[in-house]
Amino acid sequence: MSLMMEARKVQKVGYSTLIVSLPKDWVEEVGLKQGDIVSFRRESDGGITVYPGLTKERESFRYIIDADLCDSPNLLTRIITANYLTGHDTIQIVSKKELSSRHLEEVRGVSRRLTGLGIVEQNLKSVTLQSFVDPTKFPIYGLMRRLQIILSSMLEQAVKSVVEGRVALADEVLHMEEEADRIYWMIIRQLLLAVLDRRVAKEVGIEGPMHVVGNRVIAKSLERMADSASHVALESQKLKGNGKSVDVKISRGLLELSDKVRSLIEDSFNALMKGDLKKSNECIERVAACDALERSLTADVMRSVKEVNLAVGLRAIIWDVGQMARDAESIAEVGINRNLEKPSSFSQWEKAQ
Secondary structure (H helix, E strand, O other), X not given: OOOOOOOOOOEEEOOOEEEOOOOHHHHHHHOOOOOOOEEEEEOOOOOEEEEEOOOOOOXXXXXXXXXXXXXXXXXXXXXXXXXHHOOOOEEEEEOOOOOOHHHHHHHHHHHHHOOOEEEEEEOOOEEEEEEOOOHHHOXXXXXXXXXXXXXXXXHHHHHHHHHHOOHHHHHHHHHHHHHHHHHHHXXXXXXXXXXXXXXXXXXXXXXXXXXXXXXXXXXXXXXXXXXXXXXXXXXXXHHHHOOOOOOHHHHHHHHHHHHHHHHHXXXXXXXXXXXXXXXXXXXXXXXXXXXXXXXXXXXXXXXXXXXXXXXXXHHHHHHHHHHHHHHHHHHHHHXXXXXXXXXXXXXXXXXXX
């Protein structure tokens, strides 16, 4: 299918009726013929979008999963999750005999992890899950902002748990990861629904198909950062469990790295939202400083920490914090790309001769 812009002359029929012909290849592709109906929607930019036939709400289906075929660990969990992500609202899990305790535990577990998904019917041979989420009530950038705020707090508390030896902080970070995961899966569901339904895309703030791809990159980067923060918390628990404490100099350096990375994450996301190309570029340049500090801290650990388990744990923590800076770089890159989707003072558009 061609994405090339086409120009058509407007013709006048009678005293006041204006008509324009439809592209022949599109007519053939969608199977239109004389007398058929087309629908159109007025867009905010003054254009119109044309659809073949009468537009209508998506048909409602019940998606049935055969639990007897899900004999591998976590396979049922992944199939339910995939159904949720692709916008399926009613999911039924069935068995010819009885649902096993393992399958029931997977169903309960996944319903807790996915926003708005709950059990509405259950008997010995089947369980029905229903999604009660109205996608139009969750703007995509609001969800991303929530995820960015949560993971920044996760990083701060995880590093403090390492430096101060406070296991309670590490425990809280792991609880926060569960919320971060729920938001991430919700974002992915919104993006897939936006691909399937242009009305949903408009309602959740996605301006065009290109933004779906960029937003997927942003969401994955945010999710990886939340994972990295949780890894720091897990390492902190191990260190405390083994009775290990962290050297003052290394603690100071780790706090400095954490502050730099949290600032970078916030600035890269803000630059994206504001369409600030120069700020996005500045954020990319700042990643090098975080990398340098990461290498310096790692060298300090190798030089001064003689206890093997402590050295290994600290190296893993430092690497995870540094990785968050590299993931923030991906967000800044999307910010630059998005800024250049239209002519600007940085990049003028001229017709090719």
